[in-house]
Structures are given as C-alpha cells and as structure tokens.
Amino acid sequence: MGVNDVALDADVIVVGAGMSGLYALKVLRERGFRVIVLDRAAGVGGTWFWNRYPGARCDIPSFEYSFGFDPELEQEWEWSEQFSPQPEIERYLNHIADRYDLRRDIRLETGVAAMTFDEATDTWIIDTETGEQLSARFCVMGTGGLSAPHRPDWPGLDSFAGEILQSSLWPEGGVELEGRRVGIVGNGSSGVQAIPELAKMAGHLTVFQRTAAFTWPSQNRPLTDTEQVELKARYRELRAQQYASPLATANTTGAVIFTIADPDRRILESTPDEREAALTEHGFSASRLWGDAAKNLDANEMAVELFREMVRRTVEDPEVADSLCPKDYPIGCKRPVLDNGYFETFNRENVTLVDLRKNPIVEVVPEGVITADGLNELDVLVFATGFDAVSGALTRIDLRGNDGRLLRDDWADGPRAFMGFGVAGYPNMFMIIGPGSVGVLATYPPHIELQVGWIADFLDHLAANGNTHVEVEPEAQEQWCAEVEAAAVGSMFTAPSCNSWYNGGNIEGKARVLPIYLGGLDRFMARARDLAANDYEGFSIR
C-alpha cells in the first residue's frame, strides 16, 4: 500500500542502485509504493559497477553471492566460476534491472548532495548533484558499506604528471597499461586481486606496501556442468540455510573465507611435526585451521608463524619475503583476503616491492613517487587504498535531520544507529545494512533480502496506519550500541594492534569504533522480528 501523497515526488526515495537499491525498488514497488532510485553512477550495480579494476572478483562462492527471491531467476542464471568475476556480477545485476523492469524508476548520474528533513511536513527534501530537488515521505539508504573511496593525501600528489587511478573508480573500458611503469598502493582485498593482473599487463609494477597482508589462495575454478545441475536442484535448501545462518552462508560449501577453523583443533597443544604436516597438506591455509587462534593471542601468533613460513617458502628473495610477512597484527582482525597467485607475483622480474615501513613516502613529484631511498619513476599510480567504510557514504552527504542537525557531526565520534535500521534524530530514514547491523559479516544478497523485507514490512505498517512520522528512540539506540560493543569484547576485530576498515583504523583521524554486531545474522534478524511483533519497539511512530 502506498502513502499516496501525490504532492510528493515519491513515497520513498532509495539512494543507491546497487544490490540493495535494486532489490528495495523491486519490493517496495510491488507493495504499492511510488519509488525513485537515485545513483551517481552511469549504470546500475553499485560496488559491481565501480570496482572494475583488473582481477576484480567476488570472494564468496557465486551461488551464495546471489539473490534467492525468485526461483525462476535462479534457474535461468548460470554462474560460470566458483568465485564470480566483476563483469559477470555486473551483468547479473543489469539482468535483474531489466527482468523486473526496474530501470524506469532509476535515475542514474544523479548523485545525492544533500538531504534535509522538513519537520513541518514529515518530508525529506533531496538535492541532487545535478541541481534537481525531489521530495519524499521516506528515504531508504542503499548506499553500501564500501562505497566512499579513500585516497591518502600524499604531499605533491597533484603534481604527478602521469595517470592517477583508483581501484574503486576504475574507468569503464579499462586502461592501456602495456609497457607502462605502474605503481600500486594498497594490498587489501582490492590490491591483492589487482597486483597479479597488473603485473601481467604492465611493463613494470611497483607495489607500495604499508602493512603486509594475510591472504589465502582462492582456489577459484570453473563450475562444471554437473555442479550447475546439482546446484539448481538444491537452491531452495541452500537458501533456507543461508537465511537462517549467522553469516548467511550455506552448510555445504560455506563461504570458505570465514569458516575454515576447527574449534577443537588447538595450535597451542600441537607438536612441530603436526604443524609441519599441516603446512604440507594445507599450505597457506595451515594458518587458519586452529580454533584457539580466534581468541588467544599466543595461539594466534603461532598461526601467524605458519603463515610466514609459507611466505618464505613461496617468495624467492628473502628480503622481499621478509617484508611480505605480517608481523604486528593478528590473523582474523581484518577481513580475510583471497588471492590468485599473489605471493608468486613477487617472483616476477618486472615486479618491485617497496616496503613503506622501511622506506617511507617522502613526496610525489611529476616523475613518480619519492621514498626515503629515492625516486620510483612511474607513468601510472593506482590507489587501492580502500574506503571510508560503513559510515562514509552517509557522512559525505549533507544529511540533516531534526533541528537541522548534521549526521556528519553526530557521527564525529563514530556512527551510532539502532540496529543499523535508523538513527535517532533522523526521522523517516531507513538504512539497509547500516552501522550496528551485522554489516559485511553476512553475505550481502541474502542479507539484503532479509533487511529489505523487514523495512518494507515496516513501511507497509506505517502506510496502513496512516503514520507519516517514524523515529528511533534515543534510549533504544544507546542500548543497542552498548550491546554491539559488548558483543565485540575479546574479538580480534578490536585488538589494539588491529587497524582495519572494520573499526575505522584504516583512516587517519577517523573515530575508532566497531559498528558491526558480532552476534550473527540469525540472532540479529530474530531480534528485528521481535521488535516488529512488539509494535516496532524502539521507534516512536505518529
């Protein structure tokens, strides 16, 4: 049922035409709401539109990283590999936009500059970067947790005479790199995927590394015809598992990225022979087998040493190998990274590693990057330096709630929200997988389905009761933030040595907060359903 205030441009404005925004449009339109989706990009797909750097692919198994809302869609779509490459996921999302006739309500190349809540009329006023103004009763933010690119502010960067690229803003149509001297900064998931591919394309590749990465071979491969058939026969069962699990994974394959440790296998009690056998059998993954490494820092350090041993066995130059060995933070404190031949790439003749810990940045000059030991001449400089994660896409909007308060100011000490769904002081605004939800820990497409379903039910409820105003109660928000904090105590994510985008530690000056609920998606959604059953406890409605 729609809100039916025809004086407004829409009942609901959805910000973002990525996975969240596309699915929100589909569901809300089916429920009778008039919806407009706005996105800065020239195409749909969000993350999968922007991150088209060489080597970009998903590190969650293809079938798990796809929607389960339509069995026909599942049957007609073929995933070609265990881990889908970016172009395939972008095609999938375009297929969804076409198949469900979504495009007619999507305005591309229309970024949102400002959002202002008008308390007199219970209306959001949206100012776009193209100079338009739109109004809607409700806003749903499908802005993504990893969509506000972060680039370090190195001295002299503007003077660089070559081409500067960002992995998450890679040009459509690609970049000609043959014979060129390319530098890349960053070796998180993006850099680790890009480095082996850039090394094949470039004349020379210089990798500027600040922190050595833990990364494990993805063992990606094509899916066989038999696997395709089996998968399609089992989709309903696998989806049911995903919707009910803590990480939105299925029991069979599991998203290997998170779930490899055996809780009963204890490295602190292992013998040198057992550890050597683990290395022989599992290679890099020998470092991820141990249940005690998740909670005990001594156990964790022993697991890290197995990882280092594999780096030394893989990388031929001992000095390069030493730089590539993680030293000062535990396994599991950052999001795991999967690779396709990352460490082997450093054995190539056309690849140089610059260890910024030993050889720091001095400045950028027209010819390249000067580090402590001299000039690194470059034609192209690629930043794979990550994101102002979780909150950045929202705080970069001039987003004003009650009394003109600015979200950027309210979140100066870290984002605070009620179960990721809403923020006290910002009425009529819902977030899909916002701060304080399970966030990226649960696989996005099924996670989005659960979140959008909950928000759509809430909007239905409001419309059915003629409510025009809904707002998070500050006490409910504070209580939830305290629960999120409590759930994180003792986890590797909050280890003092851990600087990651999970906790804001990836960006200098950003508040250090873990805005991710570690209690699992199953518990989170049960809680969300309880709130709903209890007249949307925690929200004031009128």
Ligand code: NAP
């Ligand atoms: P990231 O994990 O935050 O990594 C950023 C990299 O840039 C780090 O190596 C970081 O070094 C470096 N860096 C940042 N600022 C720097 C500076 N001033 N000087 C030198 N180095 C600097 O970002 P990401 O690789 O884009 O990945 C972010 C997340 O996106 C992933 O964790 C994952 O959730 C998602 N993602 C997934 C996939 C996939 O599915 N395979 C692919 C890409 C991204 P420090 O470690 O020292 O900070």
